[in-house]
Amino acid sequence: MGKPSIFSKDYEKKMRRRRGIIILSIFAVILLTSGAWLLGKVKVKSFVSSKKENIEDKKKVVENKKNEKNAITEGNKNEKVSKETKKTDGYEIKLSNGEKIKLVYEEENNVKKFKYIYPLDSKVKYDISPSGKKAIVYDEKVQKIISVDINGKILDITNTKYVSTDGSVIINHDEQIQARPDYIWCDMPKFVDENNIAYVSQLPWLNKTTKYIWTYNIPNNTHMNIQSISGEELTIDKLSDKGLKILADGKTLFLKANGEVTE
Template sequence: MGKPSIFSKDYEKKMKKRRIRIIGTFLAILFIVVGAWFYRRADIKNILSKNKINTEKNKEDNKKTLTTDNGDKNKENKESKEEIKKEEGYDFKLSDGENLKVIYEINDKDKKFKYIHPLDSKTIYDISPSAKLMTIYDPKVQRIYRMNIEGKVEDITNPRYTSTNGEFSITREEHLKANPDYIWCSSPKFIDENNIAYVSQLPWFNRSKQYIWIVNLQNNTHRYVQNVEGNDIKLDRLNEEGLGIIVDGEKATLKPSGELIK
């Protein structure tokens, strides 16, 4: 656009139109530039927004996948552990009618006794060091039972007492029928895999003192432990040397041989 001559009679009018055209052109250019800037910004914002949504979606998908994978792995591990380690039980009924469940654990095909159910049962029982044997005491009839890990039950109660000289002999049933409060056997505990100790008033019938006997599981023989006598005998826990015992408050250890360590 040329600039009008200053000597032109329409100089002012032409200059005014010229300024208007310049301003209009400037505003048009400014409008285009600003519009392009806003459009570009909106486009960038839209792209960033889509990227953010896609990123969050990917994170969520990854999280779900990870959770699902971990859940599947945990489920597989749990199922695997349950397959390897689970509890089952054998039924056992006491003479008073109480029904028990002898629980054992299977760990990779290896069975071990755990406890007796119901847990609030007052049944006296003991588990051998290997957890492959269990004793169950039936107090009503004073019988000691041994159960192996396959569920086989054997009555290991001493059925008859015979004096050392053989002059006197009496069965458990006969004596308990005549003297129901007499302790023929009570509180059996393992000393080792082959020997179980229990408390009894044998070999005396006219005394209230208590003594310790040991039954050997290999030959099913019962022997009297010498030099152990008390008003209150408790069979405690196994230790490195044998079975802990408490005789009238005094502690000692009973070995499978019947030897006493004080």
């Protein structure tokens, strides 16, 4: 806006107007400058904050990867220590048919426990006591029960003869098996507890197909007939809290270590 002539009729009025416009313009420039400065400051602050957050995030990622790596390393170390403290070995048994099996035990902190037989696909019947300290193997061809303790002591615990109440031998194991290979002298041996083993037998009868449950007591080295269990179809199942599960002609029974039978 040009400056009005001093000789103009409205000189004072125009000068006031001119000064007002100049003041408003200056104020507008100040406002725009201040706004631009504040906006720039906010952007810079936002950028710095974002940069800081990115740095923190990267630090967290690096820290997480480090922790994960340490955890994996520690896990591998523990697994290595576990493998070093656990050792497996076994006792080999040669059966009458020429087959060789191994009763495998695991040793940890100088404590041994039987685990399984090898080869794993072997069809040989066997059982391990509740503590893992004893095992039995059934030699099917000659119908014999072999006992093995955790120290490798191997014993034939088969009942070699049936003796009458007066002490006379009525039936001899080897003679009966040779004469009648289909006769069940003993079969399916299983632990009832640490000191007692149960098995199926046709004893004391020679001309019956009925089967009975017999038990063998390890400390006393004695065989005993459980007269309350018999059947044409007799199967020894597995050990439970109620005792050794037995299926007798479709009926479920439980045998306890003291010879007691429950349903």
